[in-house]
Amino acid sequence: MPLTDIAIRKAKPKKKPYKLSDFGGLYILVKPNGSKLWRWKYRIDGKENVYSIGKYPTVSIVETRVERDAARMLVKQGIHPAHDRQSQKVAQVEDNANNFVAVSRGWIEQRKPKWTPHYLRQIEKVLADDVYPYIGNLPMRSITAAHLLAIIKRVEKRGAATVAILIRQWCGAIFRYAASHLLADADPAAMLKGAIDKPKVKHHQPLTKKDIPRFITALESYAGYRSTVIALKLLMLTFVRPVELRAAEWKEFDLDLAEWHIPPEHMKMREAHIVPLSKQAIELL
Template identity: 35%
Template sequence: MSLSDLDCRHAKPATSAYRLFDSAGLYLHVMPTGKRVWRLKYRFQGKEKLLTLGAYPGVTLIKAREKRDIAKQTLETGIDPGQQKKDEKALAQFKQAQTVQLVATEWYNRNLPTWSPSYAKNVLSRLQQNIFPFIGQQSVASLTVQQLLVCLQKVEDRNRYDLAHRVLQMMGQIMRYAVITERADRDITSDMKGALKKYVKGHFASIEIEELPKLLKAIERNEARLFKQTILALKLILLTFVRTSELIQATWSEIDLKNKVWSIPAERMKMRKAHIVPLSNQVVLILEELSELFGQQGYILPSAFQKNKPISNNTILKALDRLKYGKLMTGHGFRALAMSTIKEKLDYRHEVVDRQLAHQPKSKVDKAYDRAQFLAERTRMMQDWADYIDSIAVSPKTAQVSELLYVSR
């Protein structure tokens, strides 16, 4: 005979535990403490087993029967409902232990081999400064849109709107990794479109070619009393227009003065592809001066304070600032200056300049050009660029060539 709710409510504790059976293996287990628990007795692969369905009255008689029916349906599919419950509990505990910091760190380490050192440093810094202190210990599975939004709004409160968007993009990658590795059910960042403040993306400050002679004179005079390697770094970035990180991390092992070639390995490039920089006569002379000053061991631009380390990431920017060009020019600005001027004044094709800038090919045509590399044409272009800079460094009053850059031999 099946139980009624009245039977359940009137079940009183006894000196020893006892059972009140309902039907199809379901019974109410009444303990001496008065606690009443629903259990299901069933057989799986010839063995008798028990499954706890919850405590009465929290789980009513009707609810207990529903849980019993679900367990029976699970049995019919060949799955042990008791083991399934254990697995689900273990998975829930596992997900709870998978914090944002743990998953983000795992994602970071998996991607680290494919990133340049400077990019990897930026990613880790963004995590450590903007994510970990606020939601790092939160379970990634239970992270909500609101929690992440509050975290990103802290970045916006610092007027770093561009950074907030970058951090959101990064969190999207982390959440998708969490979904793939079964630590989260979905990517919550997909619900955050339009959640952050819009901003106008700016460009790196760059002077026009007409303004370059004044900058050259400022560098030549060095009224800011910059270190010698800083002055030479400004010359090199102007003549080679590589990325700042590519220049300051350059070592003598990459330089071939005899063949006038600088070979930057793939692991130091933003696009993770080895890059060749043909060296003009002017650049070779600058490198020879650096060699005489500091030797040909380690970095070509050693720090003034620690010879075994290169100049810092901010050296170029700080130097320009001290030369009163802080708001007018950046390290990246030299790349923009070279791109526009070489095409306009020296009449080189976009593809040739673009390849020397080591940009990511955007189309099939660009990729075809990328494979060709235009090395011979790029070599001529780099010498023409250095000669052109020498030509505009001539003072209109004295008609003498500025000593900032060495005249091509």
């Protein structure tokens, strides 16, 4: 006859442990100290084993029977329930250690040799300000698309849609990195593509043919720093990015060969670049 709560509560301790049987190999072991422990008896390879499910009433009758049924499925596969539970505990400990902050730092460490210092600072600041406070301590496998959607919508709401899109892209890269190291099973950010409308980018208007002579004339009469005038002229003569010119060092220039050797760390694509120098550029330098 199946056990009831009343029958279990009425069971009094004795000098020696004794059993109250439920059904399907399940029983309660009543100890002399009064504790009542759920046990399930099963066989694997003809050998009898006992699985400890928990303590009554912390684990109820219904919960115990559900656990017994799950354990029975494992036994059918030749798996000891206690071994499976221990494996799950180890996996959970590993998951807790592999939270979003830890994994994202691993991704950054791997990728940063290919980034400019400015881009590295941008990623670290955005993650620290907008992502870590909400999912930083969560295990990677527990983070869902809903978590990420709430983050990017929060950023979009403050008027930073471009940053929200970058967060989705960076989180996607972090999850792909995690999956490649068996720390995640999927990329929840992939489902959020299109969740944020990309703002229309308005580029600075280029100078027309008529504008260029007027700009150069105005530049010659500029009363500010002479270095600013030289820099603007060099930009027109070399077609480099402003950041590459600002970060330039004298050791990069070979005026005899009329070449400017820009090192990889100053280039967006992290590849060395050689810029031929015209006579006008050399004169300015």
